[in-house]
Amino acid sequence: KMLNALGHEKLTAGIFFEYFYLLSGAIIQALAMRLFLVPAQLVSGGISGIGQIVNAFTDWPIGLMVFVGNIPLFLLGWRFLGGPRFALRTALSITVFSFFTDAFMWIIPGEGVTHDLVLNCLYGGVMLGVGLGLVYRGRGTSGGSDILGRILNYRFGISISQSYLITDTLVVLAGGFAFNWEKALYGLVVIYVSGLAAEMISE
Numbered sequence: 001k002m003l004n005a006l007g008h009e010k011l012t013a014g015i016f017f018e019y020f021y022l023l024s025g026a027i028i029q030a031l032a033m034r035l036f037l038v039p040a041q042l043v044s045g046g047i048s049g050i051g052q053i054v055n056a057f058t059d060w061p062i063g064l065m066v067f068v069g070n071i072p073l074f075l076l077g078w079r080f081l082g083g084p085r086f087a088l089r090t091a092l093s094i095t096v097f098s099f100f101t102d103a104f105m106w107i108i109p110g111e112g113v114t115h116d117l118v119l120n121c122l123y124g125g126v127m128l129g130v131g132l133g134l135v136y137r138g139r140g141t142s143g144g145s146d147i148l149g150r151i152l153n154y155r156f157g158i159s160i161s162q163s164y165l166i167t168d169t170l171v172v173l174a175g176g177f178a179f180n181w182e183k184a185l186y187g188l189v190v191i192y193v194s195g196l197a198a199e200m201i202s203e
Contacts, residue, residue, distance in 0.1 A: 018138040019089075025134030026093045028127060029142060030063075030100035031108075036124030038062070039112030043175030043187045044128060044194065045168025046144035047073070048101075053171075053178045063102035070094050070143035077147040089140030090147070097142055121186045125193030132194060133201025145171075159199065 033048065041056070043049040051065035074094065078087045114120060135142050141150055149163030158166070168191045176184030 019092075020138070021134045022089055022093055022138030022140050023096055025131040025136075025138065026096035026142065027100050027131075028134065029131035030097050030104055032124050032127035032131060033062070033101050034104040034108045035112050036114075036120040036127065037190065039110060040115075040117055040120035040124070040186075041175075041179045041183050042117075042120055042124060042190050043172050043179070043184070044124070045171045045187070045191050046146065048144060049168065049171040049175060049187075053175055056178055061102045061105075063098035063100070066101065066144070067094060067098040073143060073147045077141060077143075077151075086140070089138060090143060093135050093138075093140045094143040117183070117186055121189050122193060125190040126197050128190070129194035129197025129199075130201055132198035136198065136202035159195075163195070 033044070036042070037044050038052060041052070043052050047066050047069040048062065050069060051060075051062040054060055054065055055062045074087065074090060077090055078084075112120065132142055132146065135146075136150075141147050145163075145167035148167045152158040152163040152166065169188070172184050172187040172191065175187050
């Protein structure tokens, strides 16, 4: 079905830009993770946040865990958010994000660009939100809580920023136990800022 959807999606200028937004957004999110969020141990919620927590104790690759953890949510999104075409774009977004999150580890210094928690929180949140918004403009999602957030947004009219707070709070609280509560509080700010940025870009 996914291949049939791709075959029927003729490459117009609009489709080209949608895929450009999709790929750019996934790469920008991976950059946000490696430049700001992972070095500062700021959990951004969702599957990537769970991946950060597990990585801190096991050194398992974050991108690989994001890819595997998204499989059940991917199937849920297929059911509620548009079938094969949605699935194709979301699968592409998840794969690109997962790949570059691990690939950038070999390029970007592990300490990131700053040790200031506020700067990491704000810049990481804005960059993550811009990436999310671009993926939305490409008519896909980044998987994880993005799928749950879009279901809440489309089905119940809850805004994107509020959806993130609902779906990601538990993961951030888990980050408080894994790291410390100051970083968990900053993690909530990251989610809120990224939600606002995503909403601005997508609308």
